[in-house]
Amino acid sequence: MSTAWAASPSEILMRAADRASARRRRASRRLVLVAGLAMLAIAIAAILAAPLLVSVSPTAIDALHPLAPPLSPGHLLGTDQFGRDLLARILYGGRIDLAIAFGATGVTLVFGTLVGLVAGYLGGWVDNLLMRIVDLFFAFPFLVLIIAIIAMLGPSDFNMFVAIWITSWVSYARIMRAQAVVAKKQQYVLAARALGYSRIRVMLRHVLPNTASAVIIFSMVDAVGNIILAASLGFLGLGAQPPTPEWGTMISDGQSYILSSWWLATIPGLAIVFVGVAFSLIGDGLADVLRPGDR
Amino acid sequence: MTALLTVSDLRAYLSTGQGVVRAVDGVSFTLGEGEILGVVGESGCGKTLTCRSIVGLMPPGRTHTSGEVIYHPRGDANLLHLRPAELQALRGAHLSMIFQDPMTALNPVRSIGDQLTEAVTAHARLSRSEARSRAVTLLDRVGIAAPARRMRDYPFQFSGGMLQRALIAIALASSPRLLLADEPTTSLDVIIQDQILSLLVGLQRDTGMSMILVSHDLAVITEVCDRVLVMYAGQVVEQGDTASIIGHPRHPYTRALLDALPQAGQPGQLRSIRGAPPSLLQVPAGCRFAPRCRLATDKCLSWQTELIDTTEPGHLARCWRHDEVEGTPACAMDDSASE
Numbered sequence: 205m206s207t208a209w210a211a212s213p214s215e216i217l218m219r220a221a222d223r224a225s226a227r228r229r230r231a232s233r234r235l236v237l238v239a240g241l242a243m244l245a246i247a248i249a250a251i252l253a254a255p256l257l258v259s260v261s262p263t264a265i266d267a268l269h270p271l272a273p274p275l276s277p278g279h280l281l282g283t284d285q286f287g288r289d290l291l292a293r294i295l296y297g298g299r300i301d302l303a304i305a306f307g308a309t310g311v312t313l314v315f316g317t318l319v320g321l322v323a324g325y326l327g328g329w330v331d332n333l334l335m336r337i338v339d340l341f342f343a344f345p346f347l348v349l350i351i352a353i354i355a356m357l358g359p360s361d362f363n364m365f366v367a368i369w370i371t372s373w374v375s376y377a378r379i380m381r382a383q384a385v386v387a388k389k390q391q392y393v394l395a396a397r398a399l400g401y402s403r404i405r406v407m408l409r410h411v412l413p414n415t416a417s418a419v420i421i422f423s424m425v426d427a428v429g430n431i432i433l434a435a436s437l438g439f440l441g442l443g444a445q446p447p448t449p450e451w452g453t454m455i456s457d458g459q460s461y462i463l464s465s466w467w468l469a470t471i472p473g474l475a476i477v478f479v480g481v482a483f484s485l486i487g488d489g490l491a492d493v494l495r496p497g498d499r
Numbered sequence: 500m501t502a503l504l505t506v507s508d509l510r511a512y513l514s515t516g517q518g519v520v521r522a523v524d525g526v527s528f529t530l531g532e533g534e535i536l537g538v539v540g541e542s543g544c545g546k547t548l549t550c551r552s553i554v555g556l557m558p559p560g561r562t563h564t565s566g567e568v569i570y571h572p573r574g575d576a577n578l579l580h581l582r583p584a585e586l587q588a589l590r591g592a593h594l595s596m597i598f599q600d601p602m603t604a605l606n607p608v609r610s611i612g613d614q615l616t617e618a619v620t621a622h623a624r625l626s627r628s629e630a631r632s633r634a635v636t637l638l639d640r641v642g643i644a645a646p647a648r649r650m651r652d653y654p655f656q657f658s659g660g661m662l663q664r665a666l667i668a669i670a671l672a673s674s675p676r677l678l679l680a681d682e683p684t685t686s687l688d689v690i691i692q693d694q695i696l697s698l699l700v701g702l703q704r705d706t707g708m709s710m711i712l713v714s715h716d717l718a719v720i721t722e723v724c725d726r727v728l729v730m731y732a733g734q735v736v737e738q739g740d741t742a743s744i745i746g747h748p749r750h751p752y753t754r755a756l757l758d759a760l761p762q763a764g765q766p767g768q769l770r771s772i773r774g775a776p777p778s779l780l781q782v783p784a785g786c787r788f789a790p791r792c793r794l795a796t797d798k799c800l801s802w803q804t805e806l807i808d809t810t811e812p813g814h815l816a817r818c819w820r821h822d823e824v825e826g827t828p829a830c831a832m833d834d835s836a837s838e
Contacts, residue, residue: 392606401587401591
């Protein structure tokens with residue numbers, strides 16, 4: 205807004221102070237997001253650059269140095285009971301865990317969101333049908349359902365994805381449906397319909413942008429959950445199969461040595477924590493940045 | 500004047516928890532090309548639902564509409580019988596609507612320019628740059644300063660009056676033949692209200708579109724409209740030329756609305772019509788205004804009401820004592836002396 209009168213010096217000072225504090229507020233909010241993204245970027249870079257960072261194969265057995273502690277010569281993070289380099293196993297093993305975080309979460313995010321959007325916006329029998337299917341999934345204990353699906357398909361990396369795809373879209377559908385039910389009663393949705401926009405356009409361009417923040421933020425929590433799930437499945441022997449490295453499997457293998465060789469289980473655990481914190485920070489940061497009318 | 504829209508015996512019933520509400524109960528009128536028709540009445544008398552039935556945007560829940568809404572430019576089609584896809588193609592392109600509260604009628608997370616460009620391209624094939632330049636032109640046309648810069652703004656950066664201007668631009672993006680304005684100025688202050696009304700009238704004159712202006716404010720209606728429809732309890736109780744209705748009201752309700760208008764220069768006198776409109780769950784027989792009317796007789800309670808021709812041409816009133824309305828104070832008024 206331009207003012208018709210000349211601004212007084214104190215007014216100019218106040219405006220500058222307002223701008224500065226708004227900038228600081230935005231910056232501190234962004235900082236959380238940037239920190240999360242930076243941590244995730246470090247993790248991804250390290251995992252992708254694994255062949256450059258370590259020269260040994262994650263499955264190569266060094267029979268002379270089993271259970272070498274961290275900082276041993278040649279093995280920065282030590283070795284496991286077969287003498288396999290822990291650093292190499294962490295870096296290569298992260299590929300599966302991050303693939304789960306993105307691949308499993310991304311698919312369930314998109315699919316669950318669309319289901320919830322359609323159910324919430326269209327309502328009626330479509331809503332009833334879709335939500336009863338969702339209820340059906342919620343009626344089973346989540347982990348038991350996943351284990352049952354993997355048991356049916358046979359344990360492998362890919363089947364772990366499939367099991368997560370089948371089971372965890374339902375949370376997104378529920379969250380999105382609740383949001384869409386509220387949003388469709390808004391005046392701007394009525395106004396969009398009055399302009400002759402198609403249902404699909406109204407759903408994707410008017411309801412979704414106003415409601416997507418909830419599922420996006422949840423997806424960050426879910427990504428952490430999926431890494432832990434992958435680790436748990438690995439721990440149970442249903443995920444990555446030996447000798448393929450995977451953080452959960454590594455923790456599971458290391459637990460028998462927890463009293464004598466703490467690093468076997470602890471270091472992969474710390475890797476999970478690092479990535480988990482990264483996703484949590486991104487989730488928190490997005491929650492702030494995506495808040496409407498407050499940018 | 501050629502007719503654009505002919506509405507006959509339009510009824511809109513809503514199911515509620517308590518029963519069926521006859522929100523619109525046999526409304527008929529004709530709207531000419533380039534005409535501005537005012538619809539006036541108290542809250543809850545069916546003004547908004549009349550509009551929403553015309554464009555087929557009924558509120559959620561079980562509803563039933565019947566009657567005829569003939570839209571002449573499209574082969575005399577009855578809008579109530581069109582398939583949803585056909586009606587959707589008409590909305591925006593032929594029939595457009597603006598709403599009461601501009602603060603909530605725009606999507607809060609998308610920029611004004613984005614939403615305006617979307618409206619421009621909704622019913623026309625345009626390149627990105629054509630659409631954008633048309634959007635800027637529209638914003639300029641509705642009186643928003645520095646339109647190209649304002650395109651990037653979000654709704655929360657606009658004031659109420661500017662939002663209503665932006666909404667008018669969006670509603671007119673595809674050059675509709677009929678604009679339904681549902682209380683477009685109610686949530687705005689009087690100065691802005693005046694600006695928006697003159698903007699609407701100016702746009703109507705330039706484009707030659709027809710307009711239905713819904714308001715509970717008779718002052719707004721008289722300022723702008725060619726003809727007026729007075730609604731009470733879901734029915735039209737009086738219709739005619741604005742001058743004729745204001746000068747010679749033929750229905751006690753219209754007379755009461757006029758008497759209730761605050762007069763400048765007479766402070767301390769705020770008058771309202773005693774009583775409230777009847778519940779539309781169980782509509783009484785006879786004249787629906789009778790319980791609040793001073794002219795009411797026994798005949799009014801059993802009378803099969805209909806719109807009767809009065810002495811002026813085209814001026815109809817749903818009152819068999821329409822000749823006496825002008826002379827006598829029509830109904831009990833509550834005087835609230837405010838200091």
